[in-house]
Amino acid sequence: MxxxxxxxxxxxxxxxxxxxxxxxxxxxxxxxxxxxxxxxxxxxxxxxxxxxxxxxxxxxxxxxxxxxxxxxxxxxxxxxxxxxxxxxxxxxxxxxxxxxxxxxxxxxxxxxxxxxxxxxxxxxxxxxxxxxxxxxxxxxxxxxxxxxxxxxxxxxxxxxxxxxxxxxxxxxxxxxxxxxxxxxxxxxxxxxxxxxxxxxxxxxxxxxxxxxxxxxxxxxxxxxxxxxxxxxxxxxxxxxxxxxxxxGTHLAPPTIQQRAAAIRKHLVKSVEWKNETVGILEMRRHYTNYLKGFPHIKEFRNQLVTLKTVAEIEEVLQQIVARYDGFVPERKIAGFAASQLEECAY
CATH class of the missing domain: 3.20.20.70 (Aldolase class I)
Structure with missing residues (x-):
């Protein structure tokens, strides 16, 4: 402790x-x-x-x-x-x-x-x-x-x-x-x-x-x-x-369903904290990071950063989940040699 x-x-x-x-x-x-x-x-x-x-x-x-x-x-x-x-x-x-x-x-x-x-x-x-x-x-x-x-x-x-x-x-x-x-x-x-x-x-x-x-x-x-x-x-x-x-083992990476759920929670909290207009605007800076690693995501991302209601955003999130169901972005381990990775394990 x-x-x-x-x-x-x-x-x-x-x-x-x-x-x-x-x-x-x-x-x-x-x-x-x-x-x-x-x-x-x-x-x-x-x-x-x-x-x-x-x-x-x-x-x-x-x-x-x-x-x-x-x-x-x-x-x-x-x-x-x-x-x-x-x-x-x-x-x-x-x-x-x-x-x-x-x-x-x-x-x-x-x-x-x-x-x-x-x-x-x-x-x-x-x-x-x-x-x-x-x-x-x-x-x-x-x-x-x-x-x-x-x-x-x-x-x-x-x-x-x-x-x-x-x-x-x-x-x-x-x-x-x-x-x-x-x-x-x-x-x-x-x-x-x-x-x-x-x-x-x-x-x-x-x-x-x-x-x-x-x-x-x-x-x-x-x-x-x-x-x-x-x-x-x-x-x-x-x-x-x-x-x-x-x-010494990895958790499974978040699925697209889990990513969408995190976006929803983040968005709802943002709207509750400010208001719908400001909350949606301030949420726009986060979509790129939540959806990093998904191929051809730009079209969806461009929609998310222009929509003005939670309902519209939810509709696009459902489309994203349907489009990428089962796809998991490659997990990258930057800057590590094999000997260092061995040193990590307990």
Missing amino acids: VRIDNIELPDFPLLLAPMEDVSDPPFRAVCKENGADLMYTEFISSEGLIRDAIKSRQKLDIFEYERPVGIQIFGGDEEAMALSAKIVDATNPELVDINFGCPVKKVVCKGAGAGVLKDIDLMVRLTAAVVRSTSKPVTVKTRLGWDEASINIETVAERLQDVGIKALTIHGRTRAQMYKGEADWRLIAKVKNNPRIQMPIFGNGDIDSPEKAVLYKKRYDVDGIMIGRAAIGYPWIFNEIKHFAAT
């Missing part, structure tokens, strides 16, 4: 990453149903919360079915972060998470997200301000450093633990790398194996298959894994990893 303060998680938990315009309540619902152990909201601007911005406030929405859940905030001003932590605290999530890892220019230019990696003293002050302002456990998600010349994650982990955070998630890239190149989990392992570190350390970056998840669990000894892009359109990855870790 892994504990984040008073939050109990299963042994080697799988976390859903906070992803802008992705990790909303409808998406979290299908991930929870398929094995995610702890989930985070999209990141929320501390300044937006204080200004009572509608978009920022709506991101605070959490539901009982998705617990445990953390609300993630970002910002570069101590007072704003402290005030936003108090606002978050009132919505009663299980924990408050701070984003010190987002590499996007519009965030970094405001001195927030990964931009804070250039000023570790500021990072510590911002974190301490949040810890003082909430009754909830505080966690942090960050990167290895700003660039190759300023990798400082071991120092960061110690100093953030000293001011009271209860867990740390590390993305194994620098800000300069963005999402390019390979994540360096060796540095994540160094933090985990530092005798001064007593809190859980979660690894993030490049986990896209059960094989890789189990291999990295054994090789780097982290307390759990956070999964982001690999879950978009494929929430089944959480249960697939758990099954492979327990048995």
Whole structure:
């Protein structure tokens, strides 16, 4: 069992990453149903919360079915972060998470997200301000450093633990790398194996298959894994990893019927959360990922992204199920040699 303060998680938990315009309540619902152990909201601007911005406030929405859940905030001003932590605290999530890892220019230019990696003293002050302002456990998600010349994650982990955070998630890239190149989990392992570190350390970056998840669990000894892009359109990855870790065998891949059912649930939750017009519009970004790997799917996909009612979408989904009944897209295992796959098995 892994504990984040008073939050109990299963042994080697799988976390859903906070992803802008992705990790909303409808998406979290299908991930929870398929094995995610702890989930985070999209990141929320501390300044937006204080200004009572509608978009920022709506991101605070959490539901009982998705617990445990953390609300993630970002910002570069101590007072704003402290005030936003108090606002978050009132919505009663299980924990408050701070984003010190987002590499996007519009965030970094405001001195927030990964931009804070250039000023570790500021990072510590911002974190301490949040810890003082909430009754909830505080966690942090960050990167290895700003660039190759300023990798400082071991120092960061110690100093953030000293001011009271209860867990740390590390993305194994620098800000300069963005999402390019390979994540360096060796540095994540160094933090985990530092005798001064007593809190859980979660690894993030490049986990896209059960094989890789189990291999990295054994090789780097982290307390759990956070999964982001690999879950978009494929929430089944959480249960697939758990099954492979327990048995060394694969779950059957999702059928077209199961994929259609996940799309329906995602769509219904989206409509319930917003309204039919907005819910349908926001769902359009997900169809390509849910239906990846199906030949000649473009015609159906083009229909899904133009339809304006749930009933019309349901009709097309029925056509897709009929057309691809029995077809299973080829399962790809990227970046593994045979010797590595053997190392994965228990």
